Amino acid sequence: MQNFVFHNPTKVIFGQDTIPLVGAETCSLGRRVLLVTGMSSAKESGIFHEVSESITGNGGTVFCLEGVMPNPTLEKVRKGIELVRRENIEVICGLGGGSVIDSAKAIGAGSVVQHDVWKFFTGKKSVRSTLPVVTVPTIAASGSEVNSGMVLTNVDTCQKFGFANRHLFPKTAIIDPKTTFTVPGNQTAYGCIDALTHIFEFYFTNKQPDATVQYHYMEGLASTLFGNCQLALDNPSDYQARANLMWSSALTLNGLCASGLGKVGFPMHLIEHSLSALYNIPHGAGLAIVGPGWMESRHKDVGDRIQQFFRITADSLYAPSGVLATLGNLRSWYASIGAPTYLEDIGVNEQDLPKIARNSQALAKVWRMREYDEQLVERILRQCLRESNGLP
Amino acid sequence: MQNFVFHNPTKVIFGQDTIPLVGAETCSLGRRVLLVTGMSSAKESGIFHEVSESITGNGGTVFCLEGVMPNPTLEKVRKGIELVRRENIEVICGLGGGSVIDSAKAIGAGSVVQHDVWKFFTGKKSVRSTLPVVTVPTIAASGSEVNSGMVLTNVDTCQKFGFANRHLFPKTAIIDPKTTFTVPGNQTAYGCIDALTHIFEFYFTNKQPDATVQYHYMEGLASTLFGNCQLALDNPSDYQARANLMWSSALTLNGLCASGLGKVGFPMHLIEHSLSALYNIPHGAGLAIVGPGWMESRHKDVGDRIQQFFRITADSLYAPSGVLATLGNLRSWYASIGAPTYLEDIGVNEQDLPKIARNSQALAKVWRMREYDEQLVERILRQCLRESNGLP
Numbered sequence: 149m150q151n152f153v154f155h156n157p158t159k160v161i162f163g164q165d166t167i168p169l170v171g172a173e174t175c176s177l178g179r180r181v182l183l184v185t186g187m188s189s190a191k192e193s194g195i196f197h198e199v200s201e202s203i204t205g206n207g208g209t210v211f212c213l214e215g216v217m218p219n220p221t222l223e224k225v226r227k228g229i230e231l232v233r234r235e236n237i238e239v240i241c242g243l244g245g246g247s248v249i250d251s252a253k254a255i256g257a258g259s260v261v262q263h264d265v266w267k268f269f270t271g272k273k274s275v276r277s278t279l280p281v282v283t284v285p286t287i288a289a290s291g292s293e294v295n296s297g298m299v300l301t302n303v304d305t306c307q308k309f310g311f312a313n314r315h316l317f318p319k320t321a322i323i324d325p326k327t328t329f330t331v332p333g334n335q336t337a338y339g340c341i342d343a344l345t346h347i348f349e350f351y352f353t354n355k356q357p358d359a360t361v362q363y364h365y366m367e368g369l370a371s372t373l374f375g376n377c378q379l380a381l382d383n384p385s386d387y388q389a390r391a392n393l394m395w396s397s398a399l400t401l402n403g404l405c406a407s408g409l410g411k412v413g414f415p416m417h418l419i420e421h422s423l424s425a426l427y428n429i430p431h432g433a434g435l436a437i438v439g440p441g442w443m444e445s446r447h448k449d450v451g452d453r454i455q456q457f458f459r460i461t462a463d464s465l466y467a468p469s470g471v472l473a474t475l476g477n478l479r480s481w482y483a484s485i486g487a488p489t490y491l492e493d494i495g496v497n498e499q500d501l502p503k504i505a506r507n508s509q510a511l512a513k514v515w516r517m518r519e520y521d522e523q524l525v526e527r528i529l530r531q532c533l534r535e536s537n538g539l540p
Numbered sequence: 541m542q543n544f545v546f547h548n549p550t551k552v553i554f555g556q557d558t559i560p561l562v563g564a565e566t567c568s569l570g571r572r573v574l575l576v577t578g579m580s581s582a583k584e585s586g587i588f589h590e591v592s593e594s595i596t597g598n599g600g601t602v603f604c605l606e607g608v609m610p611n612p613t614l615e616k617v618r619k620g621i622e623l624v625r626r627e628n629i630e631v632i633c634g635l636g637g638g639s640v641i642d643s644a645k646a647i648g649a650g651s652v653v654q655h656d657v658w659k660f661f662t663g664k665k666s667v668r669s670t671l672p673v674v675t676v677p678t679i680a681a682s683g684s685e686v687n688s689g690m691v692l693t694n695v696d697t698c699q700k701f702g703f704a705n706r707h708l709f710p711k712t713a714i715i716d717p718k719t720t721f722t723v724p725g726n727q728t729a730y731g732c733i734d735a736l737t738h739i740f741e742f743y744f745t746n747k748q749p750d751a752t753v754q755y756h757y758m759e760g761l762a763s764t765l766f767g768n769c770q771l772a773l774d775n776p777s778d779y780q781a782r783a784n785l786m787w788s789s790a791l792t793l794n795g796l797c798a799s800g801l802g803k804v805g806f807p808m809h810l811i812e813h814s815l816s817a818l819y820n821i822p823h824g825a826g827l828a829i830v831g832p833g834w835m836e837s838r839h840k841d842v843g844d845r846i847q848q849f850f851r852i853t854a855d856s857l858y859a860p861s862g863v864l865a866t867l868g869n870l871r872s873w874y875a876s877i878g879a880p881t882y883l884e885d886i887g888v889n890e891q892d893l894p895k896i897a898r899n900s901q902a903l904a905k906v907w908r909m910r911e912y913d914e915q916l917v918e919r920i921l922r923q924c925l926r927e928s929n930g931l932p
Contacts, residue, residue, distance in 0.1 A: 149783045151555025156548075162800070163543025358780035360764045361788045368756025375752060388750035391541045395800065396753045408554070408787065 149359040150410035156403050158294045159320045162395065164387065166324045167195060170241065170284055171202030173320045177280040178238025181208045182231060184252040186216050186244040190286060193330045199243050199284060211235050213255070219424045219431070220247040222266055222302045228255035229265060232279070241282045242318075246290030246342075246431070249283045250298040253316050256281045269300055269309040271514050275316060283318045286327045288393035289339030289432065291346070291401030293321040301425055308425035309511055310417075323398065325390035333381050336393075337485040338432025340377040343397035344370060345416055345435040350405045351457055352443065352450050353413040362408050369405070370461040372396040381485060413517055416442050419525055422507040429494050436487035437494070440479050441532030447471045490534035501529045541751040542802035548795050550686045551712045554787065556779060558716045559587060562633065562676055563594030565712045569672040570630025573600045574623060576644040578608050578636040582678060585722045591635050591676060603627050605647075611816045611823070612639040612646075614658055614694045620647035621657060624671070633674045634710075638682030638734075638823070641675045642690040645708050648673045661692055661701040663906050667708060675710040678719045680785035681731030681824065683738070683793030685713040693817055700817035701903055702809075715790065717782035725773050728785075729877040730824025732769040735789035736762060737808055737827040742797045743849055744835065744842050745805040754800050761797070762853040764788040773877060805909055808834045811917055814899040821886050828879035829886070832871050833924030839863045882926035893921045 161169055174181055181203050183196075190196040200210050213228045231237065232255060242252030256279040258265030267273040283293040292298065296317045299310030331339070347366045356362070372392050379389035399405075406412050419442070420434035443454055451471035458466040458474050465481055467473030479489040488494050496504070505525040512520045530536050553561055566573055573595050575588075582588040592602050605620045623629065624647060634644030648671040650657030659665040675685035684690065688709045691702030723731070739758045748754070764784050771781035791797075798804050811834070812826035835846055843863035850858040850866050857873055859865030871881040880886050888896070897917040904912045922928050 149555075149780060149787070151558065153551065153553050155551035159545065159547035160799075161545050163541075166543065358784070360767060360784050361761070361791065364760025364763050365757065368760045369753070371756050372752045388541060391800075392750070392752050395541070399753065399796075404791075407552075408783075 149356055149362070149408040152407040154403055154407040155314065156294065156317060158317045160294060160323060160398070161320065162323045164324055164326050166322050167198050167284070167327070168202050170199050170282065170322050171204070171206035171208060173322060174203055174239055174241050174282045175206040175208040177282070177319055179208050180211070180236055180238045182211050182213060182228065182237040182240045182255065184213045184216060184228065184240060184242045184244070184248055184255065186248050189330065190243055193327070195286065195327050196243065199241065203241070211237060216244065216248045216251045218245070218247050219301045219308060219428055220251045222300050225251050225254045225258060225265055225300060229258045232259040237279065239280045239282065241284065243284040243286065245285065245287040246292045249285060249290070249292040250300060252281050252283065253278070253292070253298040253318070254300055257316065266302060269302075269311060271311070275313040278315050281318045283321045284327075285321065285323055285394070287331050287335060287339050288328060288390070288397040289342045291343065291398050293318065293323060294398045294402045297401070299421070306425050306507060307510055308421040309514060310421070311514070321398075323394055325387060325394045328390045328394065329385045331384070333384075334486040335430070336380055336384070337377065337487050338430050338436070339397060340373050340393060341436045341439070341482065341487055342432040343400045344373050345439045346400040347405065348439055348443065349414050349416055350409060350412055352446070352453060353415060354409050354411070355453070356409050359408050362405060366405050367457065367460050369396045369400055370457070374462040377485065414515065415517065415520055415528075418511055418515060418517060418520060419504075419508055419528060421511055422504045423494070423496070426504060426507055427494060427496065433488050433494065436482045436489055437491055437532050438528070440475050440482070440489065442528050444472065444475055445528045445531045447475070490537070490539070491529065491532045492534045498530075498533060498535065501526050504529055541748055541754070541800040544799040546795055546799040547706065548686065548709060550709045552686060552715060552790070553712065554715045556716055556718050558714050559590050559676070559719070560594050562591050562674065562714050563596070563598035563600060565714060566595055566631055566633050566674045567598040567600040569674070569711055571600050572603070572628055572630045574603050574605060574620065574629040574632045574647065576605045576608060576620065576632060576634045576636070576640055576647065578640050581722065582635055585719070587678065587719050588635065591633065595633070603629060608636065608640045608643045610637070610639050611693045611700060611820055612643045614692050617643050617646045617650060617657055617692060621650045624651040629671065631672045631674065633676065635676040635678065637677065637679040638684045638691075641677060641682070641684040642692060644673050644675065645670070645684070645690040645710070646692055649708065658694060661694075661703060663703070667705040670707050673710045675713045676719075677713065677715055677786070679723050679727060679731050680720060680782070680789040681734045683735065683790045685710060685715065686790045686794045689793070691813070698817050698899060699902055700813040701906060702813070703906070713790075715786055717779060717786045720782045720786065721777045723776070725776075726878040727822070728772055728776070729769065729879050730822050730828070731789060732765050732785060732877075733828045733831070733874065733879055734824040735792045736765050737831045738792040739797065740831055740835065741806050741808055742801060742804055744838070744845060745807060746801050746803070747845070748801050751800050754797060758797050759849065759852050761788045761792050762849070766854040769877065806907065807909065807912055807920075810903055810907060810909060810912060811896075811900055811920060813903055814896045815886070815888070818896060818899055819886060819888065825880050825886065828874045828881055829883055829924050830920070832867050832874070832881065834920055836864065836867055837920045837923045839867070882929070882931070883921065883924045884926045890922075890925060890927065893918050896921055
C-alpha cells in the first residue's frame with residue numbers, strides 16, 4: 149500500500165423520496181440558483197418540476213440552463229458561466245447524469261476566474277475555488293455526484309478532457325434511486341459498464357499486491373454491479389437493485405478505491421475519450437469496446453489478476469479455460485445487455501485507427517501517460533476490431 | 541437498503557513517515573495546541589517527541605495532557621477542559637489509541653460549553669460545536685481517529701458511555717502504520733477484535749438482505765482484518781500488514797458500513813462497556829468474550845448469516861458442521877492470539893452476572909436498546925461463561 153491523502157467532504161443524502169430536500173440543501177448555500185439539466189428526461193419524469201418547486205419553496209430563485217448533452221460541450225459551459233455572471237448566481241444545482249453534473253462543476257469553477265474555463269482542462273490553470281455545487285444524479289454511472297472530477301468536450305479542437313481537483317467536490321449530493329426507474333435499458337447498461345471500468349482501471353493497471361483493503365473493497369463493489377445490473381434491466385422499478393447500482397457506482401469513484409494504490413493510469417478512459425470526441429458515442433458504450441480490448445492486449449501481463457477478479461466477482465463470466473475466454477464472456481454479456489462490443493458496432497473501421505490514436509495524444513500528455521503513444525493506442529484499438537479477432 | 545445520510549469530512553493523511561505533517565495540519569487550525577497522550581508508550585517510542593517538534597517547528601506552542609488511561613476517565617477529561625480554558629488552547633491533538641483520541645474529542649466539545657461534559661454522554665445535552673481536533677492514532681482498533689464517536693468512563697457512577705455527533709469528526713487524521721510497530725501482541729489482537737466486532741454488530745444485529753454494497757464492503761474489511769492480524773503478530777514490523785490493519789479498522793467505523801442498514805444495535809459493545817466499567821479490562825478483551833457469546837445466544841436466528849460470513853471472510857474458522865463449531869473456532873483463534881475468551885478468564889463468575897446486567901441498563905436506555913433488559917443481558921453473559929459451555 150502506498151501513502152495517500154483521502155478527503156471527500158461531500159455530504160450524501162441517499163434514499164427514496166429525498167428530492168424534496170434539494171431546496172433546503174441548495175438554498176442554505178445561496179438563494180440565486182442555477183439549475184443545470186439535460187435534454188428532456190428530467191422534465192418528462194417530473195423531477196425537474198419537483199426540484200424547482202423545492203428550491204422556490206425554500207426561498208430560492210431558479211435560473212435554468214437546459215439542454216446539456218451527453219459528452220457535454222465547452223460551449224454550453226461557457227453559456228452557463230455567462231448566465232451566472234449576468235444573474236449573480238450564488239449556487240449551482242446539477243440535475244441529471246454525469247454530463248450535467250460535470251457541466252455544473254465546470255460552470256462553478258469557471259465563474260470565479262477571469263480566464264477561459266478550458267484552461268483548467270489543458271492543465272494551464274489550476275482550480276483554486278468554485279461556487280458551491282449541489283448534485284442530483286439521475287443515473288448510476290460516473291460517480292461525479294460525489295467526487296472531484298469533471299470531463300468536458302471541446303468540439304472545436306475535438307478534445308474530450310477531464311481532470312480532478314479538491315475544490316470540485318460537491319457540497320451535497322442528493323441521491324434518490326427512484327429517479328433512475330425511467331432510465332432506458334441501454335443507458336442503464338452503459339452506466340454499469342462505466343462504473344465497472346473504473347474498477348478495471350484501478351485493479352488491472354496497477355499492482356500493489358499487499359493492498360488487501362482496497363482490492364477486497366473493489367471486488368465487493370464489482371460483485372454488486374454485476375449482480376444488480378441484470379436485476380435492474382429485468383425490472384426497471386426494482387428499488388433495491390437501483391439503490392445498489394447507485395451507491396456502488398458512486399463508491400467506485402469517490403476516492404476510496406484508488407487511495408493507497410499509488411499512481412493509477414486510466415488508459416481505457418484515455419482511449420474512450422477519443423472515441424467519444426470523434427464519434428460522439430455514449431461514454432459507457434465506448435468503454436464496452438475499449439475495456440475488453442485493453443484487457444486482451446495485456447492478457448499476458450495481467451491475465452492471472454483478471455482471472456482472479458472475475459472468479460471472485462462474476463462467477464458466471466469466469467472461464468476456467470483461460471483469460472481470453474473470460475474476456476469473451478464479458479463481451480458476450482455486454483452485448484446481451486445492449487452495449488456495442490467492437491469498433492465496427494459504432495461504425496469505426498481499421499482505416500480510422502490512426503486518427504483516433506492521434507487524437508488521444510493530447511490527453512495522454514495532460515494525464516502524463518506518455519507510454520500510451522500512438523503506436524500503443526493503435527495496437528489496443530486493433531484489439532477492439534471484430535475483424536482482428538477473426539470474427540465475421 | 542434504507543435511506544441514509546453519509547458525511548465524513550475528516551481529511552486522512554495515511555502512510556509511512558507522515559508524522560512530520562502533524563505540525564502543519566495542527567497549526568493551520570490554531571497555534572496554542574493541547575497535545576493529549578497516554579501513559580508512556582508514545583514517549584518511549586519517540587513519536588511524542590516527533591509530534592511536539594513538528595508542532596513547535598510550525599510555530600505552535602504545545603501544552604501537554606499526559607496519562608490518559610485505557611477506558612479513559614471523565615476526571616481526566618475535566619482536567620483537560622480546565623487546561624484548555626486556563627491556557628486559551630485553540631486546537632487539540634490526540635496522539636495515542638482510541639482512549640486518547642476519545643478524550644481529545646471530549647475535551648474539544650466540553651471546552652466550548654458552560655455545562656459539565658458528562659451531560660453529552662447521558663444525552664441531556666447535545667454537541668453543537670467543538671474546538672478543532674487532529675488525531676494521530678498509534679494502534680489499529682477503534683476507528684475513532686476518523687469518526688464522530690467517543691466513549692468515556694465515569695468512575696464515580698461506574699458508567700462507560702459513548703455516543704456519536706456530527707460535530708465530533710476530527711479535522712485531520714494523520715495515520716502512520718509504522719507507529720504501531722511497537723504495539724504489543726495482545727494489544728494488537730485486541731485492536732483487531734474491536735474492529736472485527738464493529739463488523740459483527742453491523743452484519744448480525746440487523747438484516748437488510750438487499751444491501752449488497754454494504755455487506756460486500758464489510759466482508760472485504762473482515763477478510764483483511766482476519767488475514768493481516770496473524771501477519772502483524774508474527775512480524776510486528778510488517779509494514780503492509782500494519783497498514784492493512786490500520787486502514788481497515790478505520791473504515792469499519794467511518795460511517796460507510798452502517799450507511800443504508802437502518803437502525804443498528806450495538807449489543808456486544810453495550811455489554812462490554814459494563815465489563816470495562818466494572819472490571820477495567822481492555823475493550824478488545826471484553827469484546828473477545830462477549831462477541832462469541834452474543835452470537836451463540838442468537839445462533840438460531842442468525843446462524844445462517846454467521847456461517848455465510850465466516851465462509852466468505854475466514855475460511856479457516858468456518859466449520860461446515862454448524863455455526864456453534866464455527867464460533868468455537870473463533871474463540872480458539874482469539875485465545876491463540878492472546879485474548880481471553882470466557883468471563884472466568886478475567887475473574888468474573890456466575891454470581892457477578894446480575895451486577896453486570898444491572899450496570900448495562902443505564903446505557904441501554906441512553907442507546908434506546910430497551911429490549912436488552914437485565915434478563916436478556918444476563919442470559920447472554922451466561923453464554924460467556926466457560927462453565928455454562930460445559931468446559932473445565
